[in-house]
Amino acid sequence: MKLSHRFTTAFADRFTLLKAPGVDAPPAQRDPEVIETVSRMLSEIEHQGMDAIRRYASSLDGQSDGPVELGAAEVARSGDRLPKDLREAIELGAERTRRFAALQRAHLTDFEEELAPGLLVGQRYVPVGAVGAYLPAGRFPLTASAFMTVGVAKVAGVPTVLGCTPPQPDGRANDAVTYAAHVSGIDHLYVLGGVQALAAMAFGLLDRAPVDMIVGAGNAYVAEAKRQLFGTVAIDLLAGPSEVAVIADETADAEAVAADLLGQAEHGPTSPAALVTTSEQLGRDVIAAVERQLATLSTRDICGPAWRDHGSVVLVGSREDAVAVMDEFAPEHLEVHTAEDDWYHDALRNYGSLFLGHWSTVAYSDKGMAGTNHTLPTAGGAKHSAGLSVSRYLKPLTYQRVAREATPLLAEAVEVISASEGMSAHEATATLRLRTYAG
Numbered sequence: 001m002k003l004s005h006r007f008t009t010a011f012a013d014r015f016t017l018l019k020a021p022g023v024d025a026p027p028a029q030r031d032p033e034v035i036e037t038v039s040r041m042l043s044e045i046e047h048q049g050m051d052a053i054r055r056y057a058s059s060l061d062g063q064s065d066g067p068v069e070l071g072a073a074e075v076a077r078s079g080d081r082l083p084k085d086l087r088e089a090i091e092l093g094a095e096r097t098r099r100f101a102a103l104q105r106a107h108l109t110d111f112e113e114e115l116a117p118g119l120l121v122g123q124r125y126v127p128v129g130a131v132g133a134y135l136p137a138g139r140f141p142l143t144a145s146a147f148m149t150v151g152v153a154k155v156a157g158v159p160t161v162l163g164c165t166p167p168q169p170d171g172r173a174n175d176a177v178t179y180a181a182h183v184s185g186i187d188h189l190y191v192l193g194g195v196q197a198l199a200a201m202a203f204g205l206l207d208r209a210p211v212d213m214i215v216g217a218g219n220a221y222v223a224e225a226k227r228q229l230f231g232t233v234a235i236d237l238l239a240g241p242s243e244v245a246v247i248a249d250e251t252a253d254a255e256a257v258a259a260d261l262l263g264q265a266e267h268g269p270t271s272p273a274a275l276v277t278t279s280e281q282l283g284r285d286v287i288a289a290v291e292r293q294l295a296t297l298s299t300r301d302i303c304g305p306a307w308r309d310h311g312s313v314v315l316v317g318s319r320e321d322a323v324a325v326m327d328e329f330a331p332e333h334l335e336v337h338t339a340e341d342d343w344y345h346d347a348l349r350n351y352g353s354l355f356l357g358h359w360s361t362v363a364y365s366d367k368g369m370a371g372t373n374h375t376l377p378t379a380g381g382a383k384h385s386a387g388l389s390v391s392r393y394l395k396p397l398t399y400q401r402v403a404r405e406a407t408p409l410l411a412e413a414v415e416v417i418s419a420s421e422g423m424s425a426h427e428a429t430a431t432l433r434l435r436t437y438a439g
């Protein structure tokens, strides 16, 4: 039996595939050709600087003049070229994303406590100094990505946020992406795409100091560049091509489930979309609805291959099995369309973001209207990581202040441990305190 992506053999006896993916293997997460290309590009950019950036900007994106910084007035004016309803929708998405991030910020509190008599310890959240945000605009200009990266960094209090976005076929930045960056509070915006953009921000090649962290999703080259630059700079997470999964029972609306599966299949022909259902009838209805809806979509050349090759419909015997296989899949986006949504909410452990009930569709979050961040872990990363949030830009810095009277509480045990390890210089720092305390 062909197993759908990441539904491992561990659960093979707990489900039946009503629709198997068309290809045996899941999309390669780390294509050797991509690894090699990115490694060569980063090495050339690190050693040759702007010459290599210009060369790649020209050969990959047709930018004959290299990266262009857009002036603040030009960035602000990008909204004038947009229809009023789009401008207002961008402003609403930026504001709602900011409000959700502000709620997250309010729940991260500094503290100082007395851990033992005379031993004061504390933690305070301090933002990183400079962030470089990648604003993808290859296959589609993903307008809302700026809310998620730039806007949230600004809520965290990051003083400097640079952004890079690839040129469109006319050589200019996309106006909606530029305006979204503007209303999100970008400090400096450049027209530059892909690996060369991330390297330029990380190595400080844009007439600005190197950033401390690079954030934002992109294609396989962008994700690999972030992975290889990690260490030189921090990264948010590895967010690759989007994916969606749905848990549905017999009460679900098959048309809505089908629409939401295709909604994310649109990201690319390797985007996985999976339905796990306790109802065989619902599963078969969704398969039929997907085929019907595909015929009506202008992007069926992307959604169709994605569904054919990487789409799956899985029938399980119980809600417990639905949770077990879904926690194994650990999808980026997970929708629950059942009569027991609250039970699933309590039971599920592995997902990037959860959408509860028929009325909660992924696109609401994708476009910034739900306020939650759409930069989320893919390819099973939700087993160990959460999506981008305000806390990623904040360092929980710890400190301690020890009063004289607390000295014996700390120093005697430190002497014992240090002596047992043979670390006499460590031991001496404690012994000195004990002596002056006594004396």
Ligand SMILES: NC(=O)c1ccc[n+]([C@@H]2O[C@H](COP(=O)([O-])OP(=O)(O)OC[C@H]3O[C@@H](n4cnc5c(N)ncnc54)[C@H](O)[C@@H]3O)[C@@H](O)[C@H]2O)c1
Pocket: 037, 060, 061, 135, 136, 137, 138, 139, 140, 142, 145, 166, 167, 192, 193, 194, 195, 217, 218, 219, 221, 222, 239, 240, 241, 242, 267, 268, 332, 374, 375, 376, 377, 378
């Ligand atoms: N997981 C998430 O949270 C999340 C969020 C938003 C977007 N995404 C994903 O981001 C991706 C956006 O990808 P995109 O391609 O549309 O835009 P993109 O902006 O990521 O990539 C465009 C750039 O890719 C570079 N490039 C293209 N071919 C290359 C090659 N052969 N070698 C080296 N570099 C090359 C070019 O320089 C170009 O500027 C989608 O897959 C989408 O699903 C994911």
Ligand SMILES: N[C@H](CO)Cc1c[nH]c[nH+]1
Pocket: 142, 143, 144, 145, 242, 264, 366, 367, 374, 375, 376
């Ligand atoms: N689904 C993507 C990652 O969560 C985000 C997005 C924006 N626009 C469309 N989709």
Ligand SMILES: [Zn+2]
Pocket: 242, 263, 264, 267, 366
């Ligand atoms: Zn999407």
